[in-house]
Amino acid sequence: MANKMKEFLPKIEMEKMQALQEVEEKYETGLITLEEAREVMRTKVGTIRPYHIAYMEQNLKTGDEDECIRADMRRMMELVEGFMDNSRPELPAGHPLIHYYKENDEMRRLLLAVEDLMQYPVIKNQWLELYDQIRQYPIHYQRKQNQLYPLLEKKGFDRPTTTMWIFDDIIRDEIKESVQLLETGDEETFIAAQEPFIAHARDLMEKEETILYPTSLALITPEEFEDMKSGDQEIGFAFFNVETPSTPDTQYSSPKEGFAEDLQALLSKYGYAAGPQQELDVATGKLTLEQVNLIYKHLPVDISFVDENELVKFYSDTDHRIFPRSKNVIGRQVSNCHPRKSVHIVEEIVEKFRSGEQDKAEFWINKPEVFIYIVYFAVRDAEGRFRGVLEMMQDCTHIRELTGSQTLLTWAGKDSSSDDSDSSVGSAEPATTNPTGDDGNESHAPSLDITSDTLLKDLFATYPHLKKELASRYPSFKMLNSPLGKLILKKATIRTASERSGLGEEQLVKLIKDCL
Structure with a gap:
């Protein structure tokens, strides 16, 4: 990974990196004072960039998963003050990193509100209202983990995945725990939990803005950032909405228009063409590439495939997808697609599938409003060799509610138990009534009858x-x-x-x- 990260960065002076690592470790462990450390910075290190620290952490430090939690960003900033520019970069409107900065700014404002409320007796509704906003913030982490981390891994920088993700989850869990304590009325424990939560959240935001985002700018190309926008929209944003651009950014249009057509013609010359309308021999029939993609698009289940090298190769992009996916996951190590605390489960499944000890693993999420079924299958070829793992995920809420039998055609929105059930297509009825009046304007229905059971x-x-x-x-x-x-x-x-x-x-x- 060391050489790979080096490929995407300006020239790295290894003597400088070794000196930076040495002075940082001595200062962090208290072997030298701040004044002594800064003198070493002046004489042996000099001016540095955020990606220098990232490179040092990636290549010169051990992979201690707790390191991110122990590291105090304040002490690091004291050490490099005057030697590193940590001002915010100027970015074009709509740049993915701008949204991370905006979310952090709003989170800092909310943390100030937490500190303010801590000075007064607990009024539950005030705290619930505040935490209704704070609990949106983990969407920020979801985008980092599914969008930013995969691209950085491809450039040889996987420390955010292996260490920062742990801290992401700690803060997410602290938010969840605070909400639970509020709901149970354990005021004393709730208030005691706020100080560590505030400290952790602020420290991680500083790590992001001091190292992660500037290093991302150094490693990730403008074209890759532009391509990231669709995945960001899929996952969403905390505290605000981001409008989807009505037209693609032509600044990053694909080079050499017609290249795909030329490549397809070349492959066709040697018998390898697979155009959208050319039929392919599949196991039990013939399908065009377009038909294959349409089938995946309309599957009533979500599927993902990881190959024998534990690389994510495919997922079905359905409109009803249960959990957000990003195309940046393609080609990623599957262990890097999961929180650290659950990686051992993923590794055990792959190991037992690979050895032939197991062929199937089931999980399910059972909540009052939804039942989600998740199953993993070992994929083997005709000779029984392990070729990968297939994951299938399905919302089974409706299936679990079915009772009796239904043998006549009944369309969605029509009561299957009614006497006038008709099997003709023309009998379909709309699920809802027309909300507009004769003039085409929406009725505001001031006498609208809403009950506790209204859906x-x-x-x-x-x-x-x-x-x-x-x-x-x-x-x-x-x-x-x-x-x-x-x-x-x-x-x-x-x-x-x-x-x-x-x-x-x-x-x-x-x-x-x-x-x-």
Whole structure:
């Protein structure tokens, strides 16, 4: 990895790196004072860039997973002050890194609010309202882990994946724990948990902005950042929405227009062509490449494939995908696609599949609103050799609710138990009524009857603007746009939504009517 990272960076002077590592370790362990350390910086190290520290951590330090937690960013900044420019880079509007900085700025504001509230007796609703905003922040980590880390790994910099991810998860868990303590009413433990949470969150943000983002700018090309935008949109953003560009950025258009066509013609000359409409021999038939992709696109399940070298090679890109995926995962070591605390499970599955000891591993997520089934299969060729792992994931909520038998055609939105069930296609009925009046304007229905059992999906179907309006007025509802949120929405009622948001039924109903 050392040589690989070096390929993408300006010239690295190894003597300088060795001196930087030595002075940092002596200062961190208290062997020399700050004044002595800075004198060494002046005489033996000189001016450095953020990527120098990243290179040193990647190639000159041991892979201690707890190192990221122990390292105090404040002490590092004291050491390099005046020797390294740590100002924010000037970036074009819409650059992926800008969104990380904006999220950190908002998180810092929220942490100041936490410090302020800690001085007063606990008023539960105030804290719940504050944490409804804070609990959005882990989306920031999801983008880092699925978008930024994979690209850095490809450039030889995998320390963020192996160390920073641990810290990401610690802060995410501290947020979750704080919310649980609030809900159970354990005020003393909740308040005691705030100081370490604030310290951890601020320290990690400083690590990101001092080392991670500047190093990313040095390693990742403008074209790769541009390509990252679609995956960022898929995962989402904390605290704000980012509009999808209506037209692609022509600044980074593909070079040599027509190259794909020329390559296809060359392959065809030697019998290797596989154009969208050319039929391919598959195991039990013939399909064009277009048809293969359409089948994957419409599968009722999500699938992913990891090859025998433990590299992610494929995932199905369906509209109903349960968890967000990013194309940056392709070609990535599967162990780097999971939190550190669950990597050992992934490794055990691969090991037992490879040895032939096991062929299948099942997991499921069982929540009141959703049931998700996950299964892994060992993939073997005709000779029984291990060729990889196939993961299948499915939302089985609806399947588990099925009872009795259904042998007649009944369309979605039509009661299968009704006496007038008809098997003709023309009998299909819309699931919702037309929300517009004769003049084409949406009815605001001031007398709208909303009960505890009213489904949110029915309200959103009748009033298409309502979901976006709720999310803009009350941040907790932004999660409904996530893949998992879309699953929960299938069964979410006013009662369950009020419990999850902390609003209370009466307040939620009032908010909905205000949005109409």
